[in-house]
Amino acid sequence: MDLKAIEQMVEQVLREIQSEQIVNVTEQRKEGYGLFSTIDEAIEASEKAQKKLLYTGMADRQKYVDVIRKTVLNKENLELISKLAVEETEIGCYEHKLIKNRLAAEKTPGTEDLISEAVTGDNGLTLIEYCPFGVIGAITPTTNPTETIINNSISMIAGGNTVLFSPHPRAKKVSRLLVKMLNKALIEAGAPSNLIAMVEEPSLENTEKMISNPKVRLLVATGGPSIVKKVLSSGKKAIGAGAGNPxxxxxxxxxxxxxxxxxxxxxxxxxxxxxxxxxxxxxxxxxxxxxxxxxxxxxxxxxxxxxxxxxxxxxxxxxxxxxxxxxxxxxxxxxxxxxxxxxxxxxxxxxxxxxxxxxxxxxxxxxxxxxxxxxxxxxxxxxxxxxxxxxxxxxxxxxxxxxxxxxxxxxxxxxxxxxxxxxxxxxxxxxxxGHTTFTIAGPTGEGLTSARSFCRKRKCVLADAFSIR
Ligand code: NAD
Structure with missing residues (x-):
């Protein structure tokens, strides 16, 4: 091979490496770790992520659940989110936030919650399985800002959904930090980007847009009577976890x-x-x-x-x-x-x-x-x-x-x-x-919510085979 041909090959390889780097840099720049400036962008990204999640296996979903647990239970992270939650909302007590965040990370069930049913007989085999809704819009309270994000993320991702959070504006900073922290850890573990998402500036207007967007298939409201009523009047499937006075x-x-x-x-x-x-x-x-x-x-x-x-x-x-x-x-x-x-x-x-x-x-x-x-x-x-x-x-x-x-x-x-x-x-x-939850759905009857509460039951029928009795 002559010198000129070698030079051309080297140039070609360098060009390819360079362009690959440019693509990577652009990709990295685009990576907002679940944070978006508009609600429409957030919904779009969440839908994309859910399609990817749908084609990963149950072992992968469980891995993502474990990543969320591990990230929250990391001492530095746990202390940081607990401290910021109290500082930003001026509600509650740091030592108890530590307990609550730890509880959410340790005792929210994962994929083991999704138990399939099988019916067999002369006509074959029927399976009934818990399947995802798709993108879930989850509204969270000031009183448990981080606990609810941890708890809902584990349950909803275990169920094969992605989740778009609409936190209380008074808890936006700590919610942003947590969403970013979880996405970063998930991406590092090989998960699709934006399994968990939120708009950077949560507002009542953005919540309204989220509620009315047809791409958001299920609404989950954890809060007082007004937001529970709102999601229940939305015309789509909603889970309401409302006020108590025990x-x-x-x-x-x-x-x-x-x-x-x-x-x-x-x-x-x-x-x-x-x-x-x-x-x-x-x-x-x-x-x-x-x-x-x-x-x-x-x-x-x-x-x-x-x-x-x-x-x-x-x-x-x-x-x-x-x-x-x-x-x-x-x-x-x-x-x-x-x-x-x-x-x-x-x-x-x-x-x-x-x-x-x-x-x-x-x-x-x-x-x-x-x-x-x-x-x-x-x-x-x-x-x-x-x-x-x-x-x-x-x-x-x-x-x-x-x-x-x-x-x-x-x-x-x-x-x-x-x-x-x-x-x-x-x-x-x-x-x-028993397991923990920070979304106790009394009004709509799911009770202490877990992965299966955020799933659709679907039936899969195979006629005339696979009854092996
Ligand atoms: P809140 O109802 O003021 O706010 C809850 C969430 O709903 C926030 O994100 C808020 O921004 C949003 N929101 C409220 N009204 C809205 C509206 N009209 N339109 C759009 N968004 C709206 O409640 P809070 O003070 O943050 O939380 C405390 C309340 O939540 C208490 O009543 C408590 O009992 C209840 N809560 C219930 C559960 C449960 O699991 N059942 C758990 C925690 C808190």
Missing amino acids: PVVVDETADIKKAAKDIVDGCSFDNNVPCIAEKEVFAVDSICDHLIQYMKDNGAYLMTGKQQIEELKALVTTEKGGPKTSFVGKSAVYIMDKFGVKVPDSVRVIIMEVPKDDLFVQEEMMMPILPIVRVSDVDTAIEYAYEAEQGNRHTAIMHSQNVEKLSKMAKVLETTIFVKNAPSFAGIGAGGE
């Missing part, structure tokens, strides 16, 4: 010391923002004083005096009667400080005796102020608990050894979660059996 009943047969500690632990968890957290107590008169004393021994501060109680309530509520945003998810010490009373750091909950029609009993406040209603007997307690739960059918707690009354409360309230003789968080797998 009552606690304590009767004379309960282990009062344990009940007191459990109630304070559950009520103060993440400064009372979880939708499952204890929000009001109905205690039978004969044990009520003991209960209050043991609660005080466990970090409760008792407010007394009608006027003082009214002043505290006026401080933390709006004229309309709802909670002031600036007090939602704040600690008991912070609230008392704003009220002008210095209390020790060991104070976790503010308790006060009130009548059953009190605003604090009937409204979901999401702050560690726990009203206690004294009642004559357990049947009255159950009746009042039913009223205070407001028909949400979300969560209820009871401390009792009386099996008959425990069954009665379960039947009367019909809540998705009913916790007996434990703090409320046992109901989402923290100290209780």
